[in-house]
Amino acid sequence: AQSVTQLGSHVSVSEGALVLLRCNYSSSVPPYLFWYVQYPNQGLQLLLKYTSAATLVKGINGFEAEFKKSETSFHLTKPSAHMSDAAEYFCAVSGANTGKLIFGQGTTLQVKP
């Protein structure tokens, strides 16, 4: 079975500051891990995906995430926040490389000018 826990339902950063969104997973099999972003009134959009090829995964819009098996974590980071990054972010896990995903509860990122 798989599960995902996102620590912090709301995160607020200043424009230009580091963004860190936390995700811990549980999986009985080697996991596939994902980060999705959801802008208001839009569908979810894939930011990045971990499939065991490399522990540091680079995604779109300057985001990246590092898979740490020892910590069962897959935190999302971006060195410098932009106003356009304000959105809701979801971490997800799958036990197989399919679209059947288990999502976390989401973290809303606020970016202050």
Next chain:
Amino acid sequence: GAGVSQSPRYKVTKRGQDVALRCDPISGHVSLYWYRQALGQGPEFLTYFNYEAQQDKSGLPNDRFSAERPEGSISTLTIQRTEQRDSAMYRCASSSDRNEKLFFGSGTQLSVL
């Protein structure tokens, strides 16, 4: 079409009525997924299809929920005898193959009064 299209965008119905939610995936996409998202939560898997075959319906909450994709393209999610607890955003996603990234629609917001 350019993206995954869902209709209607909003659906308000009375308790006990049946509703049908439509999903038109990206042209040529083999796999189609239905998710449900309650307010403040992440999406929850309901069911998925490869072509017209329903591969997994383990996420459907009960037998009032059903889905079909008769010609391997458009899909309909039907909820019979709706209840207030069915109120949620219903999201559809498609992918070109089972292990490719998901493209989500904007969803149908269902409100059961």
